[in-house]
Amino acid sequence: xxxxxxxxTTIQHQKLSTQQHEQDxxxxxxxxxxxxxxxxxxxxxxxxxxxxxxxxxxxxxxNNTMSLAHIRMKTLTSLRQLDSVLKSHLLLFxxxxxxxxxxxxxxxxxxxxxxxxxxxxxxxxxxREARCSFIGLYLHDVHLWNGSFINCKLWFSDFSKSIMYNxxxxxxxxxxxxxKLALLDKGNFTKTNLIGVTFAGxxxxxxxxxxxxVTRGKVNFMNANLSGAVISKExxxxxxxxxxxxxxxxxxxxxxxxxxxxxxxEQIVSLDVDEx
Numbered sequence: 296x297x298x299x300x301x302x303x304t305t306i307q308h309q310k311l312s313t314q315q316h317e318q319d320x321x322x323x324x325x326x327x328x329x330x331x332x333x334x335x336x337x338x339x340x341x342x343x344x345x346x347x348x349x350x351x352x353x354x355x356x357x358n359n360t361m362s363l364a365h366i367r368m369k370t371l372t373s374l375r376q377l378d379s380v381l382k383s384h385l386l387l388f389x390x391x392x393x394x395x396x397x398x399x400x401x402x403x404x405x406x407x408x409x410x411x412x413x414x415x416x417x418x419x420x421x422x423r424e425a426r427c428s429f430i431g432l433y434l435h436d437v438h439l440w441n442g443s444f445i446n447c448k449l450w451f452s453d454f455s456k457s458i459m460y461n462x463x464x465x466x467x468x469x470x471x472x473x474x475k476l477a478l479l480d481k482g483n484f485t486k487t488n489l490i491g492v493t494f495a496g497x498x499x500x501x502x503x504x505x506x507x508x509v510t511r512g513k514v515n516f517m518n519a520n521l522s523g524a525v526i527s528k529e530x531x532x533x534x535x536x537x538x539x540x541x542x543x544x545x546x547x548x549x550x551x552x553x554x555x556x557x558x559x560x561e562q563i564v565s566l567d568v569d570e571x
Contacts, residue, residue, distance in 0.1 A: 343381045346373040347388065354392070359405060366394065367408050379416035386417055390432060397431040397453060410436035410456075421446040426468070489514040489530075499524055509533040 349369055356362040370389070374382055389395045394407035414437050421427035423446060432452040439454075443463035451471040463483040470490040477497045486506040493515035504526040513535050520540040536547035 339377055339381055342373055342376045343385065346370075346385065350388075350392075363394075363405060363407055370407070370409065371412055374413045379418060382414055383417040383419065386414060387419075390429060395433040397433050397451065399431065399451065406433050409434060412437045414438060414442065415440045416442055418443045419445070419447055421448075423466075493517075494519045502526075504530060 346369060350366050353362045353365050353369075370385070374385065377385065386395075389407065389409075393404075395409060397406065398404050414434065417439065419427045419429075420443065426446050426448045427444075428448040429444070429452060430448060430450045432449060434457055435453050436456040437454075437458075439457055439459045439462055441461050442459065443465075444467050445463060445465050447464075447467045449464075449467055449469050449472055452469070453473050454477050455473045455475040456477060457474075458478045459482060460478060461481045462479065464487055465483050465485045466487070468488040469484075469492050470488055472492050474492070474494045474497050476495070479494075479502060480498055480500040482499065482502045484502060484504045484507050487504075487508075489507055489509050491512055491514075495515050496518045497516075498520045499516075500520055501523040502521070502525070504524060507526070507530055509530065513533050514530070515535045516539045517535050517537045518539065521542050522540050522544050524542045526542060531541075539547040541547055
């Protein structure tokens with residue numbers, strides 16, 4: 296009996312030892328993972344802080360052209376090393392310091408060339424009472440996938456030639472802004488103000504324009520691709536559609552009576568946020 300008891304006790308101890316060993320390994324893994332996460336966050340914050348210091352110094356140089364060239368290189372390099380939160384802070388820094396602000400009062404003012412910059416997943420969100428404001432924002436030919444500007448004021452901004460798949464502009468005032476030749480597939484433009492906006496040549500495949508409005512003038516969809524887009528018949532009535540691919544895949548110029556006769560088009564273009 297003593298021998299059997301000893302064997303059972305030994306087996307139990309071995310099981311406990313194995314379990315403790317596995318727990319120790321798991322704890323060590325989690326600790327190492329947390330340490331690596333902290334180190335990576337610290338590295339990103341250092342990159343951002345260094346960027347702010349360097350750009351602040353470069354902006355003081357007398358040779359403005361040379362200064363902007365150096366700032367461009369530092370901007371492109373730093374953005375590739377930052378997460379979405381710090382990218383958003385960097386964009387705000389550039390805008391507030393007028394590097395990417397198109398000043399209508401000083402039209403000849405030089406802007407920072409940000410073409411090719413990685414602004415993917417930047418996020419800005421205001422409220423109905425206090426909209427975030429980016430009037431004259433200059434983001435020409437940038438990468439801005441999966442980003443968002445919600446409840447924002449983006450008057451007279453330039454997103455032309457930018458790649459902006461799956462980006463959200465919900466409840467945002469876009470009046471006078473340009474999305475010429477931009478790639479905006481699966482974008483969200485619900486309840487936006489589109490007065491004077493141009494999407495000429497843009498790809499708008501499966502974009503959602505539910506509740507979007509144009510209270511005066513027209514929105515420009517000339518040469519754009521609206522295949523599969525959710526867009527109201529009213530908005531199409533207030534749009535320039537020359538050479539545009541319509542939501543059902545047919546080509547404009549169009550006769551509005553044909554939209555009503557064609558059941559597929561009627562189903563797509565009459566969709567609105569309140570009818571879903």
